[in-house]
Amino acid sequence: MNFTTAIINGLMVGGLYGLFGLGLAFAFGIMRIVNIAHGEFIVLGAYLGASLLALTPLPLFAVVILVGLISFAAGWLMQTALLNRLVGPNPVPAMVTTMGLSIIIRNMLVEVYGADIRSIEVGALQNQGVNILGVSIGVLPILIFCVSIILFALMHIMMTRTTMGRAFRAAADDYEILETLGFNRQRIYSIAMGLAVTLSAIAGLMLAMRSSFSPYSGVERLLISFEIVIIGGLGSLRGSFLAGLFLGVVQLVGLQINPNSGPLFSHLAFFVILLAKQAELPLLLSRRHS
Amino acid sequence: MTLLDLENVDVFHRDLQAVFGVSLTVAEGEAIAIIGANGAGKSTLLRAIIGLTPSRNGQITFAGENITRLHCSVVSRRGIAIVPEGRRLFSSLTVEENLQLAMSRARKGPWTLQSVYDLFPAMHEFRRHKASDISGGQQQMVAVSRALLTNPRLLLCDELSLGLAPKVISDIYACFAKIRASGVSIVLVEQDTVRARSASDRLYCLLKGKVTLEGKSSSVGHDEIRGAYFGGSHA
Numbered sequence: 001m002n003f004t005t006a007i008i009n010g011l012m013v014g015g016l017y018g019l020f021g022l023g024l025a026f027a028f029g030i031m032r033i034v035n036i037a038h039g040e041f042i043v044l045g046a047y048l049g050a051s052l053l054a055l056t057p058l059p060l061f062a063v064v065i066l067v068g069l070i071s072f073a074a075g076w077l078m079q080t081a082l083l084n085r086l087v088g089p090n091p092v093p094a095m096v097t098t099m100g101l102s103i104i105i106r107n108m109l110v111e112v113y114g115a116d117i118r119s120i121e122v123g124a125l126q127n128q129g130v131n132i133l134g135v136s137i138g139v140l141p142i143l144i145f146c147v148s149i150i151l152f153a154l155m156h157i158m159m160t161r162t163t164m165g166r167a168f169r170a171a172a173d174d175y176e177i178l179e180t181l182g183f184n185r186q187r188i189y190s191i192a193m194g195l196a197v198t199l200s201a202i203a204g205l206m207l208a209m210r211s212s213f214s215p216y217s218g219v220e221r222l223l224i225s226f227e228i229v230i231i232g233g234l235g236s237l238r239g240s241f242l243a244g245l246f247l248g249v250v251q252l253v254g255l256q257i258n259p260n261s262g263p264l265f266s267h268l269a270f271f272v273i274l275l276a277k278q279a280e281l282p283l284l285l286s287r288r289h290s
Numbered sequence: 291m292t293l294l295d296l297e298n299v300d301v302f303h304r305d306l307q308a309v310f311g312v313s314l315t316v317a318e319g320e321a322i323a324i325i326g327a328n329g330a331g332k333s334t335l336l337r338a339i340i341g342l343t344p345s346r347n348g349q350i351t352f353a354g355e356n357i358t359r360l361h362c363s364v365v366s367r368r369g370i371a372i373v374p375e376g377r378r379l380f381s382s383l384t385v386e387e388n389l390q391l392a393m394s395r396a397r398k399g400p401w402t403l404q405s406v407y408d409l410f411p412a413m414h415e416f417r418r419h420k421a422s423d424i425s426g427g428q429q430q431m432v433a434v435s436r437a438l439l440t441n442p443r444l445l446l447c448d449e450l451s452l453g454l455a456p457k458v459i460s461d462i463y464a465c466f467a468k469i470r471a472s473g474v475s476i477v478l479v480e481q482d483t484v485r486a487r488s489a490s491d492r493l494y495c496l497l498k499g500k501v502t503l504e505g506k507s508s509s510v511g512h513d514e515i516r517g518a519y520f521g522g523s524h525a
Contacts, residue, residue, distance in 0.1 A: 163394040166387050170380040177378050179362045180340055180371065181440055182395030235382070 004135050006256040007249055012141040013210060014248020015148030019203035020221060021228025021240040022155065027196040029234045030172045031189050033083060033094045037102035038200060038225055039218030044105060045071055045201025046208035046217075047113055050120050060122055064147075067205050068198045075197025079190040087189065102218060109215035119212045120205070144206045151199060152241050159237070168192055172235075200225075220263065227270040231277075292351075293318045293475050294339070294444055299348035301331070301338040308334040310499040311348070316444065321466070321476040323490035323507065325483050327519060331499035332479040333375055336446045339477070340372050341365040353443065369397060371442035375449045375479075377433040379421035385432050386417040392439040399441025400472050406435035409465050427458035434462065434469075444475045451482050463489055483515055497521050 020042060027035045035041075045067050052063045078101065086093040128139040159165035167188055170178045175185045204221065207213075227247060232239030247266040254265025294316040301309035309331040316322050324332050337343040339350060341362035350358045357365050380388050389403060407414050410431040416424050421432060430450060437445055451459040466489055470476065480486035486493060487507045495503035495518035503510065503518030 163391070166380075166383060166391050167394075169382050170388075170391055173380040173382055174378050176342055176362075177374060177380070178391075180342070180366050180374075181392050181436070182363050182366045184361075184363045 002256055003253060005137070006252045008135065008137055009141055010249030010252035011245050012145040012148075012248070013207070013252060014245035015145045015152075015241070016203045016207045016210075016244070017224055017228055017248050018232075018241040018244025019148055019151060019199050020225040021232055021244055022152070022237065023196045023200035023203070024222075024225040025229045025232070025234050025240055026199070027193055028229070030168050030192045031083075031087060032091055033087070033193075034091060034098070035193075035196070036095055036099040036222070037078075037105060037218075038098075038196075039220070039222030040102045040105040040109075041071065041074070041197050042200045042204030042207075042221040042225075043109065043213055043215065043218045044074075045204035046120065046213050047109055047215075048201070049205035049208065050118070053120065053122075060125070064202060064205060068202050071201035072194040072198045074194075074201075076190045076194035078197070079193035080186070083193065084186045084189055106215050106218060113215065115215060117212045117214045120208045122209050126209075140209060144210065147206060148203070151202070152237060155199075156237050164188075164191065224263070224266070227266070231270065231273050291318045292316070293320075293353060294477070295349075295351040296339070297349045297351075299335070299338060299345045299350060301334050301343055301345045303334065303343070308499050309338065309345075309496075312496070312499075312501055313348075314494055314501070314504075316475050316477060318443075319470070319473065319475055320492070321470060321478060321490045323478045323480055323486035323493040324496060325480055325486045325493060325515070325519065326496035327481070329498075330496040332496055333448055334499075335496070336372060336448050336477065336479055340370050340446060366440060366442075367395065367397065369441075369443035370446065371437035371440045371444070372446040373430075373433045373437045373448060373450065375452060377426070377429040379429055379432055379436070381420070381422035383421055384418055385413065385421055385424065388421050388432055388436055389417075389439055392436040396439055397441040401438045401441050403439070406438055409438075409468060410435060427454050427461070430454060430458070430462055434465070438469065438474070442474060444477065445469065446477045446479075448479045449481065450478075451480065451485060459485070483519065495519055 024035060024038050027033050048070060049063050049067050052058060052066060053060070058066065082097055083094050086097060122140065125140050129136045130139060159168065167178065167183055171185060171188050179185055224247065228240055228243040231246065232243030247269065250269040251263055251266035254261045292315050296312055296314045298311045298313055299309060300307060300311060312335060314322070324335065326332050334343060338345040341357070341360055341364070345358060348358070349356060352368060352370065355368070357368065380391065383391070389406065393403065412428070413431050413435065416428055421429065450462055463485065466476070478486060478490055490507045492505065493507045493510065494501050495515060497518060502521070503514060
């Protein structure tokens with residue numbers, strides 16, 4: 001009974017983890033940029049949402065959309081102002097730059113909000129539940145899970161049906177040739193980073209409605225994102241989604257077994273997969289370089 | 291009327307100079323061939339024309355406009371397209387997605403999805419395949435179509451015959467007449483001098499980044515070409 005609830009809640013948290021992974025994989029898959037500030041953008045989404053909810057009378061869904069728009073602008077700006085100058089065969093300059101950015105964002109958050117652990121209260125929605133086959137599930141986690149699925153579906157449609165999506169995939173294949181077809185690589189990169197940050201920030205905001213966060217939560221979120229990218233693979237939306245669900249379920253079932261375990265069990269599960277996939281890893285890493 | 295005009299163009303790969311003071315012209319509707327051995331600077335010259343490797347000195351004029359310093363994505367919108375060496379299709383996209391992408395920033399012109407399928411009817415059968423899953427000859431058809439769909443005034447073709455069977459090469463070159471009839475001018479880079487001569491009006495021979503021979507394709511002699519191609523006493 002408790003385990004059923006844990007699994008169902010795990011799936012819902014896992015949908016968000018999937019979005020974390022997708023945000024990181026998207027930036028790396030298209031631009032070869034490892035965004036070390038990824039975790040900070042996730043936390044930034046949470047703080048931004050908390051502030052908007054506290055300071056404005058906007059309803060929750062409007063806050064989610066507004067956080068999405070602002071984070072798109074932030075990602076776009078980061079890529080346009082900084083990272084587009086650094087793209088090239090060497091991935092290190094962009095890594096160092098985003099690492100610096102992560103330190104700046106983290107300390108800015110401490111300065112503005114303090115280092116306290118907090119969570120987002122969303123009012124009556126927090127405690128509403130429905131009974132499905134004897135298992136009680138919160139309305140909020142169901143909504144959150146639906147939003148994750150919708151975001152994944154929208155990404156899939158965008159990548160396969162639209163010119164922008166095709167241009168993203170083509171940029172990953174051969175950006176020079178894409179430019180000979182009249183596309184501007186830097187403009188495509190800026191939009192891609194905007195989208196990657198949007199996904200992460202919205203997922204971060206939704207996770208904050210279910211669990212606590214502080215300015216220092218970014219590192220933990222980045223770690224989860226890396227694990228999902230490695231388990232799920234780089235090019236695959238479905239891989240990110242399934243890997244997210246897997247880690248989410250393992251983590252919540254683990255918490256059921258030992259309430260003090262935190263993310264221990266999901267990290268252990270990742271470690272086991274890493275051992276099992278050892279032979280494939282060099283392939284995984286080199287495939288995208290050729 | 292002159293469509294493309296290169297004056298004393300120098301092109302570098304990082305610090306290494308690959309093209310030395312090359313001047314050449316392409317008239318509207320004309321097809322020229324650039325021949326030369328491996329490493330003569332032919333591909334680099336094409337990259338400089340379309341703006342992938344900007345030339346350091348000299349001037350490139352296209353349709354009366356100085357395009358020397360323009361970014362590649364801008365040059366392509368002015369009407370230059372390239373069929374790159376080794377085809378370089380977008381391998382994770384299907385054949386038709388490759389073509390659609392070329393159309394999305396295309397200039398106005400005669401080339402449409404329908405007209406490239408008419409040019410290469412075989413392409414229709416594998417249009418839903420991944421670009422990485424088709425044969426080299428099929429890929430070359432897609433690469434030519436992709437470039438045409440941007441509706442260029444000038445088409446740069448880099449080593450169309452590379453790694454393809456003679457029959458397939460003949461099929462691809464057979465469509466050149468139709469492409470030229472649509473008003474497109476062509477710069478053809480080839481190692482196969484026979485192929486290059488028969489498909490062009492004039493030819494230039496490059497040797498170690500310099501023009502060693504220039505003339506009408508129908509009138510340059512075999513020995514002249516050999517001298518210009520390999521250097522030594524003939525040149």
